[in-house]
Amino acid sequence: MAFSNEQLERYSRHIILKEIGAKGQKKLLNAKVLIIGAGGLGAPVAMYLAAAGVGTIGIADADEVDLSNLQRQIIHATKDVGKPKVLSAKETMNEMNPDVTVNTYHTFVTSENIRKLIRDYDFIIDGTDNFPAKFLINDACVMEKKPFSHAGIIRFKGQLMTYVPGQGPCYRCVFKNPPPKDAVPTCKQAGVVGAMGGVIGSLQAMEAIKFIVGQGELLTGNLLTYDALKMDFRKIKLPHNTDNCPVCGKNPTITELIDYEQAECDGAL
Numbered sequence: 001m002a003f004s005n006e007q008l009e010r011y012s013r014h015i016i017l018k019e020i021g022a023k024g025q026k027k028l029l030n031a032k033v034l035i036i037g038a039g040g041l042g043a044p045v046a047m048y049l050a051a052a053g054v055g056t057i058g059i060a061d062a063d064e065v066d067l068s069n070l071q072r073q074i075i076h077a078t079k080d081v082g083k084p085k086v087l088s089a090k091e092t093m094n095e096m097n098p099d100v101t102v103n104t105y106h107t108f109v110t111s112e113n114i115r116k117l118i119r120d121y122d123f124i125i126d127g128t129d130n131f132p133a134k135f136l137i138n139d140a141c142v143m144e145k146k147p148f149s150h151a152g153i154i155r156f157k158g159q160l161m162t163y164v165p166g167q168g169p170c171y172r173c174v175f176k177n178p179p180p181k182d183a184v185p186t187c188k189q190a191g192v193v194g195a196m197g198g199v200i201g202s203l204q205a206m207e208a209i210k211f212i213v214g215q216g217e218l219l220t221g222n223l224l225t226y227d228a229l230k231m232d233f234r235k236i237k238l239p240h241n242t243d244n245c246p247v248c249g250k251n252p253t254i255t256e257l258i259d260y261e262q263a264e265c266d267g268a269l
Contacts (some may be wrong), residue, residue, distance in 0.1 A: 001026060007099065008188035011053055024213035029099065031212045034058040034121040036109055036137060040187075040197030041204065042127030043075035043150050050100045054212070057093065058121060060105035061085045072194035074108035109133060111257035114140040123208050124148035127201070129187070131178040133259035138163070138171035139140075139257055141184040142248045147211060154187050156228040158200035161219050161238070162207045168221035169238045173245045180262050184189060196228060204266040 003011070003022070014020045014028075031054050035042045038061040049057055063089050065073075065080045073085075080088040086104035093102050105117065109128075114136060118124050124146050126137045134150060141148045141163065150171050151160035163170045203224070210216040223236045247254040 001029070007053075009012070010097070010099075014052070019215040020213050024215070027214075028053045028209070029055040031123070032056040032058070032121045033123045033125060033208050033212075034118055035127055036133070037124040037125075037127030037129060038073070038075065038089045039069065039127060039129055040072040040153060040192065040194070041201040042125065043073040043089070044198050044201035045125050045127055045208070046089050046234045047075055047096065047204045048202060049208060050097045050102075052205070053097065053099055053100070054208070056101045056103065056121075058103040058105065058117075059086045059089050060107065060109050060117060061089075062106060062108040072192065074198070101248050109136065111136060111140075111259045112131065114257065117143055118144055118146050121146070123211055125204055125208060126150045127204070131184070134171060135175075135178055135260060136257060139247050139254060142170050142172075143257070149207045151200045151204050153196040153200050154192055155190055156193055156196065157221055157226065158196050158228075159190045159225045160200055160203055161223045162211075164211070164218065164220045168240070169242050170245060170248045172228055172247050172254075173242050174223065174238055188238075193228065196226075199228070201224060243260055 014025050015022050018135050033049055033054050038059050046057060046059060060132055065076045065083050065085055067081055071080060075092045076088045084106045086106050090102040090104050093100055106139045118140060124141055126134055126148055128134055137148065142254060145165045147164045149160060149162050150202065207218055210218060221238050223238055225234045242248055243250045246252055
């Protein structure tokens with residue numbers, strides 16, 4: 001494909017990077033990324049991937065924009081209150097970059113639809129706000145052999161990791177099972193500083209971009225944690241042996257997807 005004059009100008013700062021260049025930008029334009037959750041994490045991810053020229057971006061979210069969302073979910077505006085988040089996100093992304101095709105899924109992601117939903121995408125972003133959804137996304141991505149970025153935020157803390165099939169542990173290798181209901185406070189209960197979504201969501205977008213263009217080291221096999229109050233990033237090496245994992249191990253015992261009870265939390269850790 002040949003770039004238009006407008007594309008050459010729009011993506012010029014990418015094209016002059018030796019790690020991306022024209023070849024890498026073409027990979028981005030041909031790539032498909034699905035973002036599950038258009039909230040505190042999904043909002044900055046969607047904006048940065050759209051700005052980067054990722055050609056097809058899917059957004060799945062069943063909620064409508066609420067006034068309390070606007071403290072951190074920067075893809076939405078006051079005028080969007082009451083509007084489906086996926087529609088608000090699509091409008092913002094297309095205003096930013098008309099090159100991008102945005103597919104919207106105004107629905108809950110469940111065991112019934114997730115495998116079909118992720119199947120056509122190259123990389124999955126877990127921007128969900130509860131543990132049941134995170135385990136569901138992990139298990140579906142393992143079963144469909146899809147790479148994905150997990151992240152979570154609460155108060156002044158965040159974390160993320162990247163799973164690539166066959167290259168390191170999955171989310172369930174590390175966290176095993178969802179915590180009991182009410183064992184972990186939700187962000188509605190505990191709070192979250194708005195900029196945390198920007199910090200961690202931007203890192204998720206960076207992981208997707210690196211995966212697409214095939215440059216740099218991903219967080220595969222590592223958990224990156226961030227404490228904003230201490231301005232402290234820590235990169236924790238995860239166990240390499242995944243043989244006993246119930247979903248990605250040698251003899252998986254989880255072979256069907258599970259819908260755990262949903263619980264509200266804007267970016268659960």
